[in-house]
Amino acid sequence: MVQANSSALLAGLAAVATARKCQNLTVPISITASNTHFKLQAPSNNVEVTDFVLNLAQPGANYTAEVLGDTPFASVSGNYTIGATYCTPDSGPGTALQVLTHGIAFDRWYWDFPVQNRKYSYADAALARNYSVFFYDRLGLGESSHGEPVNEIQAAMEVQALRALTTKLRDTSVPGIKDTYAKVVHVGHSFGSVQSYALVAAYPELSDGVALSGFSQALGDFVPYFLFAADFVEAAGASPALAAYPAGYLASSDKSAVQSNFFAPGNFDPAVLDAAYTTGQPVTVGELMTIGTAAAGNNSYGGPVLVITGDRDIPFCGGNCSISEPSIPAQVGEYFTNASPFEAVVVSGTGHGLNLGYSAHEVYASILDFFDKNV
Ligand SMILES: *[C@@H]1O[C@H](CO)[C@@H](O)[C@H](O)[C@H]1NC(C)=O
Ligand SMILES: *[C@@H]1O[C@H](CO)[C@@H](O)[C@H](O)[C@H]1NC(C)=O
Ligand SMILES: *[C@@H]1O[C@H](CO)[C@@H](O)[C@H](O)[C@H]1NC(C)=O
Ligand SMILES: *[C@@H]1O[C@H](CO)[C@@H](O)[C@H](O)[C@H]1NC(C)=O
Ligand SMILES: *[C@@H]1O[C@H](CO)[C@@H](O)[C@H](O)[C@H]1NC(C)=O
Ligand SMILES: *[C@@H]1O[C@H](CO)[C@@H](O)[C@H](O)[C@H]1NC(C)=O
Numbered sequence: 001m002v003q004a005n006s007s008a009l010l011a012g013l014a015a016v017a018t019a020r021k022c023q024n025l026t027v028p029i030s031i032t033a034s035n036t037h038f039k040l041q042a043p044s045n046n047v048e049v050t051d052f053v054l055n056l057a058q059p060g061a062n063y064t065a066e067v068l069g070d071t072p073f074a075s076v077s078g079n080y081t082i083g084a085t086y087c088t089p090d091s092g093p094g095t096a097l098q099v100l101t102h103g104i105a106f107d108r109w110y111w112d113f114p115v116q117n118r119k120y121s122y123a124d125a126a127l128a129r130n131y132s133v134f135f136y137d138r139l140g141l142g143e144s145s146h147g148e149p150v151n152e153i154q155a156a157m158e159v160q161a162l163r164a165l166t167t168k169l170r171d172t173s174v175p176g177i178k179d180t181y182a183k184v185v186h187v188g189h190s191f192g193s194v195q196s197y198a199l200v201a202a203y204p205e206l207s208d209g210v211a212l213s214g215f216s217q218a219l220g221d222f223v224p225y226f227l228f229a230a231d232f233v234e235a236a237g238a239s240p241a242l243a244a245y246p247a248g249y250l251a252s253s254d255k256s257a258v259q260s261n262f263f264a265p266g267n268f269d270p271a272v273l274d275a276a277y278t279t280g281q282p283v284t285v286g287e288l289m290t291i292g293t294a295a296a297g298n299n300s301y302g303g304p305v306l307v308i309t310g311d312r313d314i315p316f317c318g319g320n321c322s323i324s325e326p327s328i329p330a331q332v333g334e335y336f337t338n339a340s341p342f343e344a345v346v347v348s349g350t351g352h353g354l355n356l357g358y359s360a361h362e363v364y365a366s367i368l369d370f371f372d373k374n375v
Helices: 009-013 045-058 108-112 120-129 153-169 193-201 219-230 253-260 268-278 285-294 330-334 361-373
Strands: 002-004 021-039 068-088 097-099 132-136 184-189 212-215 232-234 248-251 305-310 344-349
Touching: 002 285, 009 120, 009 153, 021 153, 021 285, 045 219, 045 232, 045 285, 068 108, 068 120, 068 153, 097 120, 097 153, 097 193, 108 120, 108 132, 120 132, 120 361, 132 153, 153 193, 153 285, 184 193, 193 212, 193 232, 193 285, 212 361, 219 285, 248 253, 253 268, 305 330, 305 361, 344 361
Parallel strands: 002 344, 097 132, 097 184, 184 212, 212 305, 305 344
Antiparallel strands: 021 068, 068 132, 232 248
């Protein structure tokens, strides 16, 4: 394990917006997933939302089992569109294409955060190293198709969306993208890392390397911290920007909730927290009920794997990734039985939203160094 520190911080943040070519795209996909069927009414007011959180987070209980449908697995199909952005360096396609999957509470702009002249842009850092990037709104939110929040918009369906997008990118069948890449790698954050883990477990041929940020295998231990800190309410009432989401889509009701779950003490600019809150995106109850099992079990993926998590990450480390030796992120190596190589990095003083803290450029450099060396 590499223990990183924040010394290069101020120098890194002086980076200026990179020259690049980007286009926004709408990508049609047609997918089928083996979803979990729950007999649950979507919570339709804030009292029901809190009841749902109290039930889901209760120690010793297994709420997802309690509300499991009589036919627990259901094949669900859909024709959807995915809102995405594709960027290459100014000079043309880079050495490899990175497919970026964001986590809960954000949309694709987590990777290219639009504040302060893109000072917190992983996309720009990757472009500056001659990678191309494709980042998209996860199925269910933002400019991607929205859906039914209990039995449709779930982890398994979103893994199929990531599979379909990756396949289309490899086949050059995404309308608007003609560039071909010999190597396609995946970078996730949080729930996006869970989905990237599940992708390479089931379809290892689709990825030449993965970086799982804000990730560990200890989510099951700490998800109640996340659920309680999030202070969830119905998304439609949380902010005017989310007014169109139906019952069963939840969002944090205040800025402090976003701070608790994504930012570490002393490691962030309050203006970035403000932007993370005002541009915050919802999560479905179906996602919250299926996130725990999507990355369960060993993973026989044989390519290069990096896990990089902030030491003060709440949902995946309970606030201290170094509580054990090896660290909680380093223990993910026990699940990757064939990864070559496997590396884990714990970023000191950093929270779950590690692209957006003062240590962000140290995080970007760790991921890009890993790909430069191993892909
Ligand atoms: C893509 O969409 C974003 C958000 O709407 C916008 O800020 C950006 O200018 C668009 N980019 C291009 C190249 O059109
Ligand atoms: C809860 O129940 C589900 C469905 O039976 C099962 O897959 C899961 O492993 C259980 N979780 C725990 C923590 O026991
Ligand atoms: C998706 O579109 C195809 C082609 O138009 C159609 O045959 C199919 O029934 C659609 N699937 C769903 C689930 O709507
Ligand atoms: C970037 O990668 C492309 C494709 O491999 C290559 O042709 C180009 O020379 C690289 N540019 C730089 C600046 O390294
Ligand atoms: C995390 O836990 C370890 C082991 O108890 C401890 O040594 C370390 O100081 C803790 N980290 C922080 C930042 O307090
Ligand atoms: C997962 O792999 C580890 C070795 O890293 C092994 O000890 C364990 O039994 C495996 N678990 C399962 C469920 O196969």
